Structures are given as C-alpha cells and as structure tokens.
Amino acid sequence: MTRTVLRGGRVLDGTGALPADGDVAIEHGRIAEVGPGLDGDTEIDVTGRTILPGFLDCHVHVVFSGVDPFRMQHEPFSYQFYAAARNLAATVDTGVTTVRDAGGADAGMKKALSDGLIEGPRLRTAITVLGQTGGHTDGWSASGETVRLLVPHPGRPDMIVDGPDEMRRRVRELVRAGADVIKICTSGGVLSPSDDPRHGHFSPEEIEVCVAEAAAAGLGVMAHAQGTAGIKNAVRAGVHSIEHGVHLDDEAIELMLARGTWLVPTLIAGRALLRDVDTGATRLPPAVLDKARAVTAEHLASIRRAVDAGVPIALGTDSGVFPHGSNLDELALLGEAGLSPVDALRAGTARAAQLLGLGDELGTVEPGKIADLVVVDGDPLDLTGYGKRITEVFQSGHLVRSR
Known part of the structure; x- marks a missing residue:
C-alpha cells in the first residue's frame, strides 16, 4: 500500500468553509485523511498553494x-x-x-x-x-x-x-x-x-x-x-x-x-x-x-x-x-x-x-471520497484566470497533470 500526502498547503474543501492550512493523504485512489502534519510513503510539496476538489x-x-x-x-x-x-x-x-x-x-x-x-x-x-x-x-x-x-x-x-x-x-x-x-x-x-x-x-x-x-x-x-x-x-x-x-x-x-x-x-x-x-x-x-x-x-x-x-x-x-x-x-x-x-x-x-448524482463520491475534499483533486497557485478566492493557475490535477489519486 502506498500512501501519498500533499503537504504544506491549504485546503478549500468544497463544503463552503474558507481555506485552511492542512495536508491531504491519498490511499487506494481515495482521500484517506485531511489535516495538519500527515505522514506518507510519498510526499508532494504544495507549499504556498491550495488543494481543491477536481x-x-x-x-x-x-x-x-x-x-x-x-x-x-x-x-x-x-x-x-x-x-x-x-x-x-x-x-x-x-x-x-x-x-x-x-x-x-x-x-x-x-x-x-x-x-x-x-x-x-x-x-x-x-x-x-x-x-x-x-x-x-x-x-x-x-x-x-x-x-x-x-x-x-x-x-x-x-x-x-x-x-x-x-x-x-x-x-x-x-x-x-x-x-x-x-x-x-x-x-x-x-x-x-x-x-x-x-x-x-x-x-x-x-x-x-x-x-x-x-x-x-x-x-x-x-x-x-x-x-x-x-x-x-x-x-x-x-x-x-x-x-x-x-x-x-x-x-x-x-x-x-x-x-x-x-x-x-x-x-x-x-x-x-x-x-x-x-x-x-x-x-x-x-x-x-x-x-x-x-x-x-x-x-x-x-x-x-x-x-x-x-x-x-x-x-x-x-x-x-x-x-x-x-x-x-x-x-x-x-x-x-x-x-x-x-x-x-x-x-x-x-x-x-x-x-450529477455524484455527491457521495466527488465534489469535496473529505475522507472516503474519490481523490479527484486539483492544486491552484495564488489566492484560491481570486476567480480570475483560474484554469491557468492549476498546477496539479489528480484523478483517483493519480497525478495526471503537473505544470
């Protein structure tokens, strides 16, 4: 089992909460844990950036x-x-x-x-x-x-x-x-x-x-x-x-x-x-x-x-x-x-x-959800030029795009 942790950034989880410091751990293609100071077999540094749902x-x-x-x-x-x-x-x-x-x-x-x-x-x-x-x-x-x-x-x-x-x-x-x-x-x-x-x-x-x-x-x-x-x-x-x-x-x-x-x-x-x-x-x-x-x-x-x-x-x-x-x-x-x-x-x-009827599996950064995630540079609440500021894209926990 490989546990990947996105470390050092903030999380805007899609629930309506404001961004907060935290890491995200991924196992078996799903979000295993969200919170500060998480450990993993593989770590990806996202310092200064924000993790959101795909x-x-x-x-x-x-x-x-x-x-x-x-x-x-x-x-x-x-x-x-x-x-x-x-x-x-x-x-x-x-x-x-x-x-x-x-x-x-x-x-x-x-x-x-x-x-x-x-x-x-x-x-x-x-x-x-x-x-x-x-x-x-x-x-x-x-x-x-x-x-x-x-x-x-x-x-x-x-x-x-x-x-x-x-x-x-x-x-x-x-x-x-x-x-x-x-x-x-x-x-x-x-x-x-x-x-x-x-x-x-x-x-x-x-x-x-x-x-x-x-x-x-x-x-x-x-x-x-x-x-x-x-x-x-x-x-x-x-x-x-x-x-x-x-x-x-x-x-x-x-x-x-x-x-x-x-x-x-x-x-x-x-x-x-x-x-x-x-x-x-x-x-x-x-x-x-x-x-x-x-x-x-x-x-x-x-x-x-x-x-x-x-x-x-x-x-x-x-x-x-x-x-x-x-x-x-x-x-x-x-x-x-x-x-x-x-x-x-x-x-x-x-x-x-x-x-789309997928709310039980997608749309928020919460334990148990499928690990479709994006990482955005800059202020996550600045809506201008958003797509150009996406630095990583994950599907089912796999990194599919990295800029």
Whole structure:
C-alpha cells in the first residue's frame, strides 16, 4: 500500500468553509485523511498553494471543436471522434475531472475513457439532443439544405422528434444506447438557423412524456431552455436542470425554487462565441450572429435574478461551442452574477457533483471520497484566470497533470 500526502498547503474543501492550512493523504485512489502534519510513503510539496476538489462541468460538447458550420460540412464523419480525444485532454488539463456531455459523446467514448485508450475527465453522457421539427436541433436552412451538428449513427439516435409517441420511443432508444441523462430543447436556440430562443418548444404533454420515460429508467432530464415559456414548461414537467436560462422572469424563478430545479447558466458560451467571431476563428450566418448578440445582453441579468433568489446553481460552460480548455473562466462570470467566491467554487465542485448524482463520491475534499483533486497557485478566492493557475490535477489519486 502506498500512501501519498500533499503537504504544506491549504485546503478549500468544497463544503463552503474558507481555506485552511492542512495536508491531504491519498490511499487506494481515495482521500484517506485531511489535516495538519500527515505522514506518507510519498510526499508532494504544495507549499504556498491550495488543494481543491477536481472541478465538474455540467454542460460540454466534447465532439464539437467550435461550431463553424462551413468547416463542419467538409470534415469526414469520423473526424469528430479524434477531435474529441484532444478536447477531453484539454479539459482535464484545466482541472476539470468530470463532465456531463450535453450531446455528441456516445457509449464508445465513455468506454474508451474507462479502458484508458484516451485520457480525459470522467464522462456522463446525454448522447444526443432532442428537439422538434423547426427547433434547436433542426439544421434545415432556407436553401432547403440541412446541416446537422450531430449526425445519427448506430450509437447516437436522431435528434428530431414530434409528438408524444415519437418522444417516448426516442427516450427509450437513448436509454438503450447507454445515456446517463436525457437532453431536451424546450425553447429555440442561437446556433439553429430557423428558430427564436424566446419561443417555447414541445407541448407540455411531449415534455411530460420525456420526463416520465426518463424517470422510468432512473434518469433525469436536462432542458436547453432559453425562452421564458420553455423554461416554465420544462420546470412544470419535472426536468432536473435548466440549461442557459436566458430569459427568466419572477414566475419561472419561483417555480424553480418550489420544485428544486437546478440552473446551469453557461454564461461564458455567448461571450466566447462572439469573441471567436470577432477574431475570425468562427463564421456564423448573420441571423445567428444577431441572436447571439441579443442573448448575451440579457443573459447575465437573468442569472443575477436567479442567484439573488437562491436558485441552486451548478457550473456548466457549453464548451465545444467555443474551444475546450477554458472551462474555469466560467467561475469569474458566476462571480459577476452575484455568487461569492466560495459559492462560485462550490458551484463547480460540490454543487455540480450533487446535480450529477455524484455527491457521495466527488465534489469535496473529505475522507472516503474519490481523490479527484486539483492544486491552484495564488489566492484560491481570486476567480480570475483560474484554469491557468492549476498546477496539479489528480484523478483517483493519480497525478495526471503537473505544470
């Protein structure tokens, strides 16, 4: 038995406590002990730095490497899977040790990670994204051509469903394909060419069928929901989390509080997308670009209202819409939305683990938990440039990154 001790630093354990001096001992891939003056067979000096739980990102797309539709039309189908290996490695590099993929990654990618064929964070998968005809997952354009962001394959069912019966069947297909969560679009979106983010999508009955079928298989539902009507319909139907939440009003916030619905803001997504357009890294149709600008202007104010009201927040980024590896830039934006530094960090650790159903194993630095840990240089309560200050990343007690 080898006992490794991270010695000489401080611990910010994710429980809501402030940083305190202490060591962390690791045995058999788990946290064995936390406290001062610990001994081990191997010691790693982290003097002047702080140990935190590994971060969790509750909304990524690992098969996307930016969403330039012109480029994506000319990439071979299998290219996305090789790119995903690079994207997963960039994600763990930045200190994110667990992600929930919100559409794209399939069971094969999850197995490749668990078997050690590729490296990256622990992976929870939605596999595909369900939307209605003319909705956020419909790539139909005015020319009559269709450009799909996620092309179906044997392990990834089609995205478009209409009516309760189709919804029921498609959710069952996703359960069969190994989904850990079901992703549904109850409003329009930005990147889809022919819809409006403010409009609600799917009937209440369709959403209720989705939630019921997922629940029958022990799964929750995450809802892409930007418009107010789509948010309310999703919450009333019993979805587990609202993704984006761009146009929240008081009634929507009250519903979320009453039902314990989580909010995953993805504040960085719109800003990063517009940045990439401005630098020429991404090309978007004018109508899509107009939507991106309009959504970004409203988004932060909406999330501030939710934070003020006490809606439970978990970190998510929509990485893949923009390049992977800047996930922890979301922390500073959560601070802008009104979360304290400790609460913003909890949103990316303990709270995110709770949302994903992993709170018994991950998200805090406590004895018995899996030793997914990061070490950060500088002030751990300074949320700026966080990913660049991560010096070590551990998964199950193994040092996987060291700068």
